[in-house]
């Protein structure tokens with residue numbers, strides 16, 4: 152009897168000593184999860200608490216920090232054995248992907264599958280970080296026999312919040328305005344989040360568009376870790392509109408053709424497992440709709456192109472959800488429900504992955520074996536030419552390849568391939584500095600996805616842009632070859648130019664890219680007087696193109712002996728070459744003392760932002776000035792435009808937006824007056840069409856060209872079939888495609904460019920050529936579509952019109968940039984034109 156009693160109690164004692172210490176999120180925080188919003192620091196506290204309580208099986212890693220200083224975390228949960236051997240598990244996984252530099256063979260047997268769960272990338276889709284705490288608790292708690300069984304063959308990684316700054320922007324706002332009880336009426340203010348909303352990061356960037364490009368600090372730090380691990384399964388947790396229930400895999404069409412059958416099939420397997428739990432709870436969900444797998448910079452497509460199963464899960468909710476809200480059908484959607492759904496799919500995904508762990512590892516291995524033996528796609532090699540003015544853009548492209556683990560090499564000799572500039576098969580000769588990117592390498596699928604000239608689109612109704620081929624993004628000359636071209640050794644980047652200050656007449660800087668603009672901006676801020684040549688010139692045996700910036704000792708006497716020290720320091724820091732000149736006597740072109748050599752002044756730049764502007768658009772400009780140009784920028788709320796101190800602004804940037812102040816006669820007269828006296832407006836995207844409403848703006852929107860349609864106009868074309876309505880609607884749109892723009896590169900707006908530019912066209916706006924008082928700097932002639940989906944009707948409209956131009960009014964100007972030159976900060980070749988607009992277009 153006594154013995155039996157002991158037997159019965161021993162497991163309990165053992166159990167309580169080891170485990171009872173682990174508190175649930177509710178016990179730790181003092182409230183039921185979903186009844187309050189948890190600020191980020193408390194989520195961090197809970198994760199730290201669990202890791203400290205269970206050091207043998209939970210390892211917390213801070214992999215970075217946000218713009219606003221919040222920690223970014225990855226939590227590894229596994230068996231004690233796995234956690235102890237984390238580094239060898241990681242190395243083995245990288246060997247499975249043929250990406251390890253060592254020569255040790257990879258092991259499939261007994262290798263755990265890695266399931267990586269990323270929560271709250273969109274900061275105002277808040278239920279998922281709450282669910283992350285519940286998931287952590289269940290997976291880590293050693294009393295939970297079910298999850299402990301899964302961990303035997305599965306390593307779980309939880310990133311509780313990808314976008315802490317955005318989350319806290321939403322949560323702090325919500326907590327500050329909600330009453331003692333939440334109000335479920337949709338018209339209550341707690342369901343109307345103010346500008347810019349918590350979706351994006353500090354600079355209003357959407358982190359779920361940034362996986363490949365990694366322009367944001369959160370992505371840069373996270374993707375470094377992600378690429379060191381490459382999980383077999385990745386889930387990105389989101390929220391959608393409150394009236395939608397829940398979406399999970401399998402994804403909608405279009406699927407990128409590079410996605411393998413196994414990846415398609417396993418999405419279905421996972422989806423069915425999720426459905427099992429949803430059915431059991433009588434919850435609604437949908438699959439195979441809306442969320443496609445095409446654009447490569449999402450948290451689902453990127454993992455797929457990197458050998459895993461990547462998925463997006465979408466719960467109804469988002470910023471309109473609050474703590475609870477009435478849905479259209481009358482039910483209340485509570486945060487507690489939203490949390491339960493994400494928590495359920497989290498566990499279900501780990502479960503089904505564990506049930507298929509060996510297969511997941513095997514297929515992951517096969518994905519990379521195929522990549523290194525056969526490559527991906529019809530093109531086997533991509534050769535990028537390195538022309539003298541391309542150095543900076545080549546380097547930023549190589550940075551992008553490095554970030555994504557894509558290998559490249561030097562190349563020499565002759566080859567033939569598809570010329571990206573003219574679309575023809577041609578022979579070419581590779582020379583020193585050119586880059587070879589082989590499509591037969593571990594990251595072959597990424598190479599195909601990022602480089603192939605035209606991406607095959609099986610279904611044209613997509614969620615995002617349809618073209619992003621890197622040679623167009625970077626404005627580089629390139630060939631795609633079906634031949635396997637052999638590398639000519641490792642690639643060595645050109646060494647950075649370093650100038651030692653010497654006592655010369657002056658220095659000339661070639662106008663070539665963002666680095667040049669940054670150096671010039673920094674020189675101007677120092678008060679150094681710069682000059683610019685609008686025509687090419689030749690001096691001291693050196694040739695310079697339009698836009699060359701000249702620094703002379705003359706006019707900068709105030710700096711006395713320190714001038715060249717300041718100039719060389721700034722240029723060296725920015726990797727910008729200084730070309731010494733010993734005379735003002737120019738052999739060809741204008742002498743430096745000529746009236747035709749303009750003086751450049753430091754413009755005082757303001758950006759309209761806030762309510763009424765596009766938060767992404769305004770954020771792109773803000774981010775560009777702070778992170779890339781390092782140039783001061785005053786942010787003015789568009790609603791305060793009437794109160795701006797115009798006389799202390801030289802350049803006003805109007806991002807995409809809808810500007811109410813333009814409707815006010817006196818405000819728009821003030822704006823005109825300011826331009827007349829020398830002010831310069833730079834209007835971006837839809838701000839251009841807003842300005843065309845003003846009578847003093849010369850630019851006019853192009854009307855649909857109906858002369859060609861008329862004669863064969865089909866009266867029955869009005870009879871559309873209901874069933875194909877979605878498809879009919881897209882014939883007048885482009886979700887984002889590439890057009891070739893003819894540039895007048897003799898105008899300062901196009902300095903530093905060849906006679907063309909590849910633009911990302913995302914709307915149907917095109918403008919008539921300006922006849923008087925303006926310059927048509929960038930135009931589309933005929934049908935210049937290069938890549939991506941363009942609706943049939945739009946194709947006929949998007950020709951023979953203006954996309955980039957400038958109007959001079961009084962002593963000032965209005966620059967029209969109708970396409971986004973700074974798109975998501977990755978459309979590298981647009982940045983220089985934006986810099987031209989800021990620095991070079993004054994008079």
Ligand SMILES: [Zn+2]
Nearest residue numbers: 273276389390
């Ligand atoms: Zn989202």
